[in-house]
Amino acid sequence: MPVIATSGLARTFHTKRGPVEAVRGIDLTVEAGEILGFLGPNGAGKTTTLRMLTTLLPPTGGSATVAGHDLATDPGGVRRRIGYVAQSGGVDPTVSVREELVTQGRLYRLPRREAVARAGELADDLGLTGLLDRPCAALSGGQRRRLDIALGLVHRPGILFLDEPTTGLDPAGRADLWDLIRRLRAEQDMTVFLTTHYLDEADALADRLVVVDQGRVAAEGTAARLKAEYGGSPDATLQDTFIAITGRRAAPHDPAPLAV
Numbered sequence: 151m152p153v154i155a156t157s158g159l160a161r162t163f164h165t166k167r168g169p170v171e172a173v174r175g176i177d178l179t180v181e182a183g184e185i186l187g188f189l190g191p192n193g194a195g196k197t198t199t200l201r202m203l204t205t206l207l208p209p210t211g212g213s214a215t216v217a218g219h220d221l222a223t224d225p226g227g228v229r230r231r232i233g234y235v236a237q238s239g240g241v242d243p244t245v246s247v248r249e250e251l252v253t254q255g256r257l258y259r260l261p262r263r264e265a266v267a268r269a270g271e272l273a274d275d276l277g278l279t280g281l282l283d284r285p286c287a288a289l290s291g292g293q294r295r296r297l298d299i300a301l302g303l304v305h306r307p308g309i310l311f312l313d314e315p316t317t318g319l320d321p322a323g324r325a326d327l328w329d330l331i332r333r334l335r336a337e338q339d340m341t342v343f344l345t346t347h348y349l350d351e352a353d354a355l356a357d358r359l360v361v362v363d364q365g366r367v368a369a370e371g372t373a374a375r376l377k378a379e380y381g382g383s384p385d386a387t388l389q390d391t392f393i394a395i396t397g398r399r400a401a402p403h404d405p406a407p408l409a410v
C-alpha cells in the first residue's frame with residue numbers, strides 16, 4: 151500500500167493575466183519508507199504539488215491520499231501525519247530558537263515539559279544546541295534552514311515533505327542533513343518526499359526520482375534507470391540525464407532560447 155498516491159492531481163491559478171496551469175495532472179505513488187526525489191526545472195510545479203499534498207492549497211483537479219487519508223475529505227487526518235518544511239520557512243524573528251521549537255511542540259499538543267525535551271533533542275540532531283537561546287533573527291541562513299527542518303520534525307511525522315531543504319547549507323550541514331534523513335528512515339521508517347536542484351544530492355539520497363516539467367511527470371525511476379534510459383549510458387551524469395529529459399530551454403519570461 152503506497153503512503154502517497156495521486157491521480158490526475160492538478161492546480162490552475164487564476165490570475166489577472168489569465169489562468170496559470172501550474173500542475174496539469176500528476177499521477178504518482180510513494181511507498182512507506184521510500185525517499186523520493188521530486189525534481190524539475192524552476193516553475194515546473196514542485197512547490198505547488200507539495201502545497202497540495204500538505205493540504206495548504208486545494209487542488210483544482212484530481213485526487214490524492216496521504217497516509218491513508220483523502221486530501222479532499224480528511225485534510226486534518228493528513229496534517230497530523232505529515233511534516234512540511236517549506237521552500238522559505240516562516241519563523242518569528244523575535245523569539246528564541248528554543249521558544250520557537252517549544253511553541254511548535256505545544257501546537258502539536260505536547261505538554262510543555264515534553265516540548266522542552268523535544269526541543270533539546272532536535273537541537274542536538276540539527277546542530278542547533280549552542281543556538282537555543284538566540285533570537286531567530288540572529289541566525290545565519292544555514293542555521294535558519296536547520297531550524298526550519300527541526301520544526302518539521304517536532305511531532306515525529308511518518309511522512310516528511312522537504313522543499314529544497316539544503317539550499318543555503320554549507321557542505322558539512324548538507325552532509326549532516328543527508329545523514330539525518332537516512333537515520334530517520336532507518337530508525338522510524340519515515341517516508342521522505344524531497345525536492346532539490348542539487349542532482350548529486352538526489353543521486354546520493356533518493357531511492358527513486360520523479361522528474362516533473364511544465365506541470366507533468368516527464369520521467370520516473372531510479373537514478374540508474376533514468377541515466378540508462380535518457381542519459382545514454384548507466385555512467386551518464388544525472389545532470390546530462392536531467393537535461394535530456396527536460397531540455398535546456400530558457401525560462402518562460404526570457405525573450406530568446408539559450409544557445410546550447
Ligand SMILES: Nc1ncnc2c1ncn2[C@@H]1O[C@H](COP(=O)(O)OP(=O)(O)OP(=O)(O)O)[C@@H](O)[C@H]1O
Pocket residue numbers: 163164165170171172190191192193194195196197198199237
Ligand atoms: N499563487 C500563484 N499564482 C499564480 N501563479 C503561481 C502561483 N504559485 C505558483 N504559480 C506558478 O506556477 C508555476 C509553478 O510554480 P512552483 O512554485 O510550483 O514551481 P517549482 O517547481 O517549485 O519551481 P522552483 O524550482 O523555482 O521552486 C510557476 O509558473 C509559478 O509562477
Ligand SMILES: [Mg+2]
Pocket residue numbers: 196197198237313
Ligand atoms: Mg519550488
